[in-house]
Amino acid sequence: MGMTMTQKILAKAAGLESVQVGQLIEARLNLVMGNDITTPVAITEFEKAGFTQVFDKDHIAIVLDHYTPCKDIKSAQLCKTAREFAKKHSITNFFDVGHMGVEHALIPEKGLAAPGEVIVGADSHTCTYGALGAFSTGVGSTDMAAAMATGLLWFKVPAAVKVVLKGKLQPHVSGKDVILHLIGTIGVDGALYESLEFAGEGVASLTMDDRFTISNMAIEAGGKNGIFPVDEQTKAYLEGRVTRPWEAFEADPDAVYEKEVVIDLDTLEPTVAMPHLPENTKVVSEVAGLPINQVIIGSCTNGRISDLRIAAGILKGRQVASNVRCVVLPATQDIVLQAMKEGLIQTFIEAGCAVSTPTCGPCLGGHMGVMAEGERTVSTTNRNFVGRMGHITSEIILASPAVAAASAVAGCVADPRAI
Numbered sequence: 001m002g003m004t005m006t007q008k009i010l011a012k013a014a015g016l017e018s019v020q021v022g023q024l025i026e027a028r029l030n031l032v033m034g035n036d037i038t039t040p041v042a043i044t045e046f047e048k049a050g051f052t053q054v055f056d057k058d059h060i061a062i063v064l065d066h067y068t069p070c071k072d073i074k075s076a077q078l079c080k081t082a083r084e085f086a087k088k089h090s091i092t093n094f095f096d097v098g099h100m101g102v103e104h105a106l107i108p109e110k111g112l113a114a115p116g117e118v119i120v121g122a123d124s125h126t127c128t129y130g131a132l133g134a135f136s137t138g139v140g141s142t143d144m145a146a147a148m149a150t151g152l153l154w155f156k157v158p159a160a161v162k163v164v165l166k167g168k169l170q171p172h173v174s175g176k177d178v179i180l181h182l183i184g185t186i187g188v189d190g191a192l193y194e195s196l197e198f199a200g201e202g203v204a205s206l207t208m209d210d211r212f213t214i215s216n217m218a219i220e221a222g223g224k225n226g227i228f229p230v231d232e233q234t235k236a237y238l239e240g241r242v243t244r245p246w247e248a249f250e251a252d253p254d255a256v257y258e259k260e261v262v263i264d265l266d267t268l269e270p271t272v273a274m275p276h277l278p279e280n281t282k283v284v285s286e287v288a289g290l291p292i293n294q295v296i297i298g299s300c301t302n303g304r305i306s307d308l309r310i311a312a313g314i315l316k317g318r319q320v321a322s323n324v325r326c327v328v329l330p331a332t333q334d335i336v337l338q339a340m341k342e343g344l345i346q347t348f349i350e351a352g353c354a355v356s357t358p359t360c361g362p363c364l365g366g367h368m369g370v371m372a373e374g375e376r377t378v379s380t381t382n383r384n385f386v387g388r389m390g391h392i393t394s395e396i397i398l399a400s401p402a403v404a405a406a407s408a409v410a411g412c413v414a415d416p417r418a419i
Helices: 005-014 038-048 073-088 103-109 124-132 141-150 175-186 201-205 208-221 232-238 305-315 333-341 344-351 401-410
Strands: 024-028 031-035 060-063 093-095 118-121 135-138 152-156 159-166 194-199 225-227 259-264 271-273 281-283 294-297 325-328 376-379 395-398
Touching: 005 024, 005 118, 005 135, 005 194, 005 225, 031 038, 031 103, 031 141, 038 073, 038 141, 060 073, 060 103, 073 093, 103 124, 103 208, 118 124, 118 141, 124 135, 124 208, 124 225, 124 232, 135 225, 141 152, 159 175, 159 201, 175 208, 175 259, 175 271, 175 281, 194 208, 208 225, 208 232, 208 305, 294 305, 294 401, 305 333, 305 344, 305 401, 325 344, 333 344, 376 401
Parallel strands: 031 060, 031 118, 060 093, 118 135, 159 194, 159 259, 194 225, 294 325, 294 376, 376 395
Antiparallel strands: 024 152, 271 281, 271 395
16 A cells, blocks of 8 residues: 655654554654744753753754744743753754744744654644645644654654645735635644645645645644645755755555545635634635724745735835734744845835734734734734634634735725735
8 A cells, every 4th residue: 555745754754664544653853843932831841851951952943933022021031941941952943033033934944844854843833844845743842842852752644635736826826825725625624633735736836935835724724734745846945955865755656545635726716714713714805895903914824035025016106004004024034134135125114014023923912913802804824713813802814915915905805806
């Protein structure tokens, strides 16, 4: 019986010829990651268990990105705990204010993820790195503690859902629309503890940033991970970033999948997820005109340079509506610099946007964009649960950068094709 991409990666990491769905394995880890919220909890468990050293200081990454620069005393204390641990154990890949970025944009940018690797992070959107052909998944802080100490973790080999992409993305349609459409089709538990494996000729039309966005939100369909095949675009992205050896895996022709979903990119339209679940999707034209109070452009899902280019292209020469506040959050320092060089930051400021240092605070209602009672935000983030971005009566509409920027200009939910 053939194996999927995920099965092949896990088999190699476990030192086995093959693995089967449901099999329990112990796998070697290539990277263990945490942030300013989850790492302090992991540190507490690490020390409680009596561990005194990490398995490899070069294969642990700690990124301070949720509440940084710190918003209050409690968040400052969390970051202090992470800083002291990183210094004590000489953690090579420690990213603090001035060098940090939103973790799931920063890790690939710094070359810390590569094809065929097994990566875990104490953050559910660690599945982002599947865009590079890696097996990456989120774990709890206790698992992170064990992983930092041993470099090993147990996994149950997941079944897989094959997502076949046909055709080519049309103007104003992006990877965000692809994943929202998929979640709307199969539901938030449609791939529960399963691997979402993307295939088909349509993959070639997706940029790497599209793929990062899609893999990032695999968890919103319940997925254990999301993964793309390695092609020329992947290799071009890795060039100059990853200098260590890596191995790409392809699914066998007779690999077994739980089900197959086909998405025709030629006919896909700009899509949004209405409150309060990512599966509550609608074509944007169905809800255009709905009043809003805020727009957020950024996050680990859509804060990359191509996202900013798309948003700036719509905002250039236009103004954010007077009834809307628009916050733009470039995902890393390098992205900030590139956006400055291209004039994107100037475009945003001239349009009336607030531009932030890299952070993912708004996504979880941490800071930089928290909503008051009854307010509604169009956001390029990845979750729209009740109270996720502020008051329990506030609402989040998930959207692409194009829809978000168009909505900021229109002062209501807007179709970018109509701007």
